[in-house]
Amino acid sequence: MTAPTWDPQQYLRHADxxxxxxxxxxSRIPGxxxxxxxxGCGAGNVTALLADRWPDARITGFDNSPQMLxxxxxxxxxxxxxxxxxxxxxxxxxxxxxLVSNALLQWVPGHADRFADWLDGLAPGGTFAFQVPGNFTAPSHTLLAALRESPRWKSRLSGVGDRAGAVLEPAGYLSRLTDLGCTADVWETAYLQLLTGDDPVLDWVKGTALRPVLTALAEDEEAAAAFLTEYRDLLREAYPPGPHGTVFPFRRIFAVARRGNQ
Structure with missing residues (x-):
């Protein structure tokens, strides 16, 4: 499967x-x-927050997207x-x-199997911290998956961007990290985001979940427009606007794990 092409400007439209x-x-990272x-530094805006918090640190942001870098x-x-x-x-x-990772690991199949290597790369007493989305059963994702597999699109988009099982549940991360000898703090939060503007949920997913589809259809503007129209209509029904905007629930899973001093 072709790696998705990222659009930093689209991603940053909802930077807040x-x-x-x-x-x-x-706020939960010690020391x-x-x-x-x-x-997975992406556009670098969160890496800059690390520099703001620890201005004397030597910081390197890593990413595999030329556009983001x-x-x-x-x-x-x-x-x-x-x-x-x-x-x-x-x-x-x-x-x-x-070692910190923000909204990356859901794009790395089997990422929990890499934890041992990454933890081995920490200094004694070092910290591994990450957060990932936990909303893959939300309508924004299930409707997208169903549309990709529909008769009109299946031949071109079946499996494109499929991330079913992309992340573990919080208890799964806690188990993996403690089995590796870490002291781990794992939790989840559901943010009720109030989005504004026309079709704000569609605008949101254009920066993330839709990237594999948009990449696959990049050479066919007519098909891309048709797919977006169908998906937009489904999202409008699933996320109707209210008097103050469109509520978009957004569940996130967090972990802060500290390696032993040996």
Whole structure:
């Protein structure tokens, strides 16, 4: 399957809502790490938050999207840099005090199997912290999956962007991390986001869940427009606007795991 092409500007259209879970994750990370890896740094805006919190740290943001890395370079400076890496195969080359990942791991099949390698790349007492979406049973995702598998689109889009089982439930992450000898804090939060504008849920998923479909149909503008129209109509029914905007429930799963001192 072709890797999705990312659109940093589309992704950042909802930067306030998208960044809120990272702020909540950041608030639970202990200590003052001197070396930090941000795995899946995207457009670099959350990597910059790490630099704001720990201005003396040496921070590297890693991503496999050229489009995102180009956008991220605007945040580069003393102690803060960016590099290409694929989380499916990346292993820390130097020990880090903190490895953090924001809204990436759902795109990495079998990511929990990589935890041991990543934890081995932490300095003794180091921290591994991440957050992922837990909303794959929400209408935004189930309707998209059903539409991809419908008679009109199945031959072109069957399985494209399928992330059923993309993340573990919180108890699964807790078990994996504690089995690896970590002290782990795992929790979940459902944000009731109030989105505004025309078809705001469609605009939201254009930056994330829809990227594989838009990539697959990139050479056929007519087909892409037709798919978006069908999906838009389904989303309008599932997420009707209210007097103050459209409520979009957004469940996130968080983990902060600390490696032992040995």
């Amino acid at each position: 809502h998208r960044t809120r879970p990272f702020h909540d994750l950041l 003052t790490p001197a070396t930090i890896a941000d795995l 180009e956008q991220a370079q605007r945040y580069a400076g003393p102690g803060l840099g960016f590099a290409h890496a694929d989380a499916a195969t990346w292993t820390p080359a130097v020990p880090y005090d903190l």
